Amino acid sequence: MADQSQPLTGIGAAAGEHDHNRRDFLLLVAGAVGAVAAVSAAYVLVDTLNPAADVLAAGGPADVDLTKLAPGQQVVVLWRGRPIFVVDRTPELLKELQDPKLVDQLSDPNSTTDQQPPYARNWHRSIKPQYAVLVGVCTHLGCIPLFFPKPDPANPAPNWLGGYF
Template sequence: MSEPLPPSSCACNRRDFLTTTTAGLGAAGLAAAAVPLIGSMNPAADTQAVGTVDVDLSKIAVGGALTVTWRGRPVFIRHRTEEEIARARADDAVSLRDQQTDSARVQRPEWLVVIGICTHLGCIPLGQKAGEPRGEFGGWFCPCHGSQYDTSGRARKGPAPRNLDVPPYHFLDDGTIRLG
């Protein structure tokens, strides 16, 4: 006949087993609850769909402009003339408050793409439509406080602290860009 094990050794093994099992089940439950919580933080499918906008550039004549809405903000697209490109490149050497060269702001010299919101107080500058004032530098003019931008969207005069922002975009082909 064998001797029974002491009560302390059986209780200790059983306690270790229950502790380990409880901790494992708790970790699994925490992971199961975290997955949908983290998933709910991702943007909805309809929000992601408006996160990119394809723009047909073939409709914009040289010297013309188009305004599109991307993520609730106006985006100015200008098909620049040779004179506008030359003027923007000539102004690269000028001392600016937000120093950027024209080539750093465009992917192709003939196309300028900027967010059409004044960097001073968030107004919409004029100069996108024919006949609107463009200011001294031929770009855009914000009538609220007199900020002026050049043909590269750089802040040149007035209280605007920085250049018009360039949104993320890339060319899909010679006649189409994708914003976002």
């Protein structure tokens, strides 16, 4: 039986050194494989937390190129299954919105109740007075109002001042 308290020399020492290098190599490979597996699992986990492409398409932001809107024109985009009206309001239309006769008919003329987002709590109810962005669904029973921007004494109703019908 060999004395294990004595250091190995010669062939035995070379074999011990070889085992030591092999163990280090195997530990290194196992560590690298473990690290790659951990990163892969973390990537898959984080990826499952992101919304699916169809969910993003349905609820994500809708882009509208405002440079293509003519003064007074409205475009309708679909967002979360609802029509969204984007209107380029003319200076005349904005002046009309401030007409005291019309303002007197509003229950909340300065939009101070919590119904509006903070950026729309103002007389024009928008970030920029020029652009109106509205959910195009009637609050009565959910019809989609038609846009008749020009005053017309007969169309779509007698004494029409212009707006949504």
